[in-house]
Amino acid sequence: xxxxxxxxxxxxxxxxxxxxxxxxxxxxxxxxxxxxxxxxxxxxxxxxxxxxxxxxxxxxxxxxxxxxxxxxxxxxxxxxxxxxxxxxxxxxxxxxxxxxxxxxxxxxxxxxxxxxxxxxxxxxxxxxxxxxxxxxxxxxxxxxxxxxxxxxxxxxxxxxxxxxxxxxxxxxxxxxxxxxxxxxxxxxxxxxxxxxxxxxx
Amino acid sequence: xxxxxxxxxxxxxxxxxxxxxxxxxxxxxxxxxxxxxxxxxxxxxxxxxxxxxxxxxxxxxxxxxxxxxxxxxxxxxxxxxxxxxxxxxxxxxxxxxxxxxxxxxxxxxxxxxxxxxxxxxxxxxxxxxxxxxxxxxxxxxxxxxxxxxxxxxxxxxxxxxxxxxxxxxxxxxxxxxxxxxxxxxxxxxxxxxxxxxxxxx
Numbered sequence: 001x002x003x004x005x006x007x008x009x010x011x012x013x014x015x016x017x018x019x020x021x022x023x024x025x026x027x028x029x030x031x032x033x034x035x036x037x038x039x040x041x042x043x044x045x046x047x048x049x050x051x052x053x054x055x056x057x058x059x060x061x062x063x064x065x066x067x068x069x070x071x072x073x074x075x076x077x078x079x080x081x082x083x084x085x086x087x088x089x090x091x092x093x094x095x096x097x098x099x100x101x102x103x104x105x106x107x108x109x110x111x112x113x114x115x116x117x118x119x120x121x122x123x124x125x126x127x128x129x130x131x132x133x134x135x136x137x138x139x140x141x142x143x144x145x146x147x148x149x150x151x152x153x154x155x156x157x158x159x160x161x162x163x164x165x166x167x168x169x170x171x172x173x174x175x176x177x178x179x180x181x182x183x184x185x186x187x188x189x190x191x192x193x194x195x196x197x198x199x200x201x
Numbered sequence: 202x203x204x205x206x207x208x209x210x211x212x213x214x215x216x217x218x219x220x221x222x223x224x225x226x227x228x229x230x231x232x233x234x235x236x237x238x239x240x241x242x243x244x245x246x247x248x249x250x251x252x253x254x255x256x257x258x259x260x261x262x263x264x265x266x267x268x269x270x271x272x273x274x275x276x277x278x279x280x281x282x283x284x285x286x287x288x289x290x291x292x293x294x295x296x297x298x299x300x301x302x303x304x305x306x307x308x309x310x311x312x313x314x315x316x317x318x319x320x321x322x323x324x325x326x327x328x329x330x331x332x333x334x335x336x337x338x339x340x341x342x343x344x345x346x347x348x349x350x351x352x353x354x355x356x357x358x359x360x361x362x363x364x365x366x367x368x369x370x371x372x373x374x375x376x377x378x379x380x381x382x383x384x385x386x387x388x389x390x391x392x393x394x395x396x397x398x399x400x401x402x
Contacts, residue, residue, distance in 0.1 A: 049296055049334050060285060067291035074284050083275050084261060090268035095250055101302055133250050 005030035005072075009053035010037060011197060015065040016053050018156030021183075022069055022149055024192035026076025034197070066093060066153075073149030080148060092137065092150040099130050100161060107164035123165070131173050138175035143182050155183040206231035206273075210254035211238060212398060216266040217254050219357030222384075223270055223350055225393035227277025235398070267294060267354075274350030281349060293338065293351040300331050301362060308365035324366070332374050339376035344383050356384040 005023060009016030011034040023030045035043060035052065044050050048063045055061070055068045062068060070090070073079050080086040106122050109115040134154075137145055145151045158180065162169055170176045183189055206224060210217030212235040224231045236244060236253065245251050249264045256262070256269045263269060271291075274280050281287040307323050310316040335355075338346055346352045359381065363370055371377045384390055 050330055058285070062285075062288050062292050064292035064295040067288050067295050070291060071284055071288040083272055084259075084263075087263050087268050087272040090271060091263050091265035094265040094268050105306070129251055 003029040003031050004057060006033055006056040007031070007053060008033040008035060008056070010035055010040070012160075013156070014160040015157070017159070018069050018149075018153040019053060019055070019065060019072065020192060020196065021152040021156040021189055022072045022076060022078065024188050025078065025152060025186060026072070027188060028072070028076065066097065069093075069149055069153055073152075078149040078152065080146070085146070085148075089146045089148050089150045092134070092145050093153050095130060095134065096150075096154055096157065099127060100157065100164075102126055103161055103164040123167070127165070127169070131169060131176065135173040135175045138173075138179045143175065143178035145179055151179055151183050152189070155180050155189075204230040204232050205258060207234055207257040208232070208254060209234040209236060209248075209257070211236055211241070213361075214357070215361040216358070218360070219270050219350075219354040220254060220256070220266060220273065221393065221397065222353040222357040222390055223273045223277060223279065225389050226279065226353060226387060227273070228389060229273070229277065267298065270294075270350055270354055274353075279350040279353065281347070286347070286349075290347045290349050290351045293335070293346050294354050296331060296335065297351075297355055297358065300328060301358065301365075303327055304362055304365040324368070328366070328370070332370060332377065336374040336376045339374075339380045344376065344379035346380055352380055352384050353390070356381050356390075 005028055007016065007019055007023070007030055009019075020030075020032065040052075047054060048061060051063050053065050053068065054063050055071070062071070070093075080089050102122065106115060106118045109118060134145065141147065145154055154176075158170075170180065184193060206229055208217065208220055208224070208231055210220075221231075221233065241253075248255060249262060252264050254266050254269065255264050256272070263272070271294075281290050303323065307316060307319045310319060335346065342348065346355055355377075359371075371381065385394060
């Protein structure tokens with residue numbers, strides 16, 4: 001029988017890996033469908049909103065990686081204990097999304113000179129306050145952001161963020177390093193990372 | 202007695218208005234605390250993650266506008282009937298977020314020449330497919346995106362999107378115009394819009 005969940009994404013970590021982390025954490029079997037970039041132009045128009053990743057489940061399909069993560073987190077009980085905790089989790093995830101967007105503005109800049117000039121405020125002024133505050137959250141929560149899907153989301157998307165930023169963003173943030181270590185030591189996540197295809201970001 | 206909810210944002214619609222819409226929809230009394238831009242530098246560092254809007258409730262505080270909207274939507278029962286419907290709602294909201302980010306890249310571009318050159322692909326290639334697909338969703342759902350907080354979110358943030366895009370983004374999308382009309386005709390939303398401070402985006 002085919003697995004109940006089918007994830008379609010490119011053959012990279014980036015926005016797919018947080019989803020794969022949550023599926024793996026919960027021991028949910030899934031088809032890890034990976035599209036080669038050269039085949040994407042022929043497929044794009046058939047996707048909801050022309051984007052990947054998408055999740056298929058029970059004959060239905062949805063796009064948007066964060067929405068998919070939240071849905072799967074409910075399936076595997078990695079959510080808050082009440083609505084306010086879910087708000088705190090969502091706020092952390094969207095803060096990581098803000099960091100991602102700011103890094104993307106730099107990473108995807110085509111003009112090398114503009115790109116260089118963007119790096120200075122980005123890494124001296126814009127990104128550090130976010131990481132400092134996330135680090136403080138991790139310290140307060142003993143090495144977790146929220147011990148929920150927010151943590152898996154963060155560690156799952158981290159390679160992508162580091163690749164875009166061309167640096168180890170966590171170098172100065174020991175508590176965020178602990179979050180990374182804690183998540184990667186969860187047995188199901190460890191097993192996933194060991195067996196998953198090498199990245200080619 | 203002070204209202205149970207306190208929203209702090211600037212004296213504009215933008216990211217605050219979807220929150221105000223949902224609070225108004227549910228008839229939840231709230232303190233509509235509006236910060237003048239000139240006072241912001243002195244306040245910024247005391248805010249969680251240095252950003253607005255923030256919501257205060259029961260002595261707790263959270264940032265991130267979309268997370269706040271989702272939380273309040275649960276309070277006022279504007280959510281899906283099951284987890285998959287909530288995924289669909291979240292995916293629509295994050296798609297609107299994608300549109301916002303793409304418009305922001307244009308709107309906040311300082312170099313007028315680069316800004317002009319960005320407008321061409323943005324409004325001929327990048328934005329239309331999103332709006333076409335949202336319009337198809339609205340058509341299928343008889344003039345609503347999902348008849349939940351996704352609709353209020355969309356119409357609440359619309360002025361901001363139109364301002365950034367310097368045009369009526371819905372001009373060619375009759376079903377999205379119907380969504381706007383439907384939401385603005387909800388009595389509590391109508392009452393809110395009639396009494397709320399004029400925007401100065």
